[in-house]
Amino acid sequence: MRLPIPLLARILAQILVLAVVSNTAAGSDWHAEENVEPPAASTLSYVGEARRLDGGELLYREFHQLTLAGADPHSADGMNNTSRPLTRHVEYRAPDGTLIARKINDYRDSPLLPDFTLxxxxxxxxxxxxxxxxxxxxAFAEGGSAESVKRFRRLPELAVADAGFDELVRSQWPRLLLGRSLTFEFASVARQDFIAFEVQKKSESADRLTLAMSLASPWLTWLLDDIELEYDKNTRRLLVYRGLTNITDASGAYYSAEIRYQYPDYSSSIQNSAAQ
Known part of the structure; x- marks a missing residue:
């Protein structure tokens, strides 16, 4: 792995591993309005299993609970044009079940810039x-140190934070499917700044779209291997993630892993994971 810097590990991992997948439709246009009742909420629970890139040992599991407005997340295709994410709770657990980390997202003010705490x-x-x-x-703090805080009153035109990355993919799905690249500014809490990334199509099959993501600057791309993400073309759910993660081993080194996601109504994803 080319990246020896834990800081950049956190940056990219926030976008993709913590983000993972929201089961909301591309281009959702539901907004709260006066005298209009919000759509009924439902919850989707699913699991991601992270293994070493060589397909070997299980490193950890992610347990997601995603609350949606306006859709049944257990529908056959997993999509609904009026759905939108509300909140997400994630627990990261070691193979023996020990809690490693936890995260909460609140999308209610912005799908692309959700509030979060990790x-x-x-x-x-x-x-x-x-x-x-x-x-x-x-804001962030580590090892008992004082909290570091930075505020931004002016934001980039296309700003994304944490799990908002997956909402960005969905909103730009037609563009990515056509092979056009997309550059956006990611809000990195670890660096307390915005960093430009690029995502584009790497390959496509009858039922899957594989995207590659990298640092946007041509002067910095050598610092970090591309991240690969396989999406189901019908549901637009993330099925497989390959690359650097936000979880460390006992020595503090960040894992590189392949993560396969298992959904309660998506049998092919479960079968693929079981085959590993």
Whole structure:
């Protein structure tokens, strides 16, 4: 692995591993309005299994609970044009079930810039992002150190935070399917700044779309191997993630892993995981 810097590991891992998949439709246009009842909420629970890139040992599991408005997440195709994510709770657990880290997302103000809090008690690490009245605040602390806080009153035109990456993919699905690249600014709490990334189509089959993601600057791409993401073309759900993760081993080194996601109504994903 080319990247020796834990900071950049956190940056990219926030986007993809913590983001994973929201079961909301591309181009959702539901907004809260006066005297209009919000759509009924439902919850989707699913699991991701992270294994070494060589297909070997199980490293950890991710347990997701995603609450959606306006759709039944257990529908046959997993999509609904009026659905949108509300909140997400994630637990990261070791193979023996020990809790590694936990995260909460709140999408209600913005699908692309959701509030979030991530905590890893093993190393006393905590990071948080909030957006209030157009002002974005990033804060983090580690190992008992004082909290570092930075505020932004002006945001990039296409700003994305944490699990908002997957909402970005869905909203730009036709563009990516056509092979056009997409550049966006990711809010990195670890660096307390916005960093440009590029995502584009790598390959396509009858039922899957594989995307590759990298640092947008041609001067920096050598620092980090591409991340690969396989999506189901019908449901637009993330099935497989390959690359650097946000979870460390006992020595503090970040894992590179292949993560396969298992959905309660998506049998092919379960079969693929079981075959490993």
């Amino acid at each position: 905590e890893d008690d093993r190393r006393g690490y905590r990071e948080q992002l909030t957006v209030r009245d157009g002002e974005l605040t990033m």
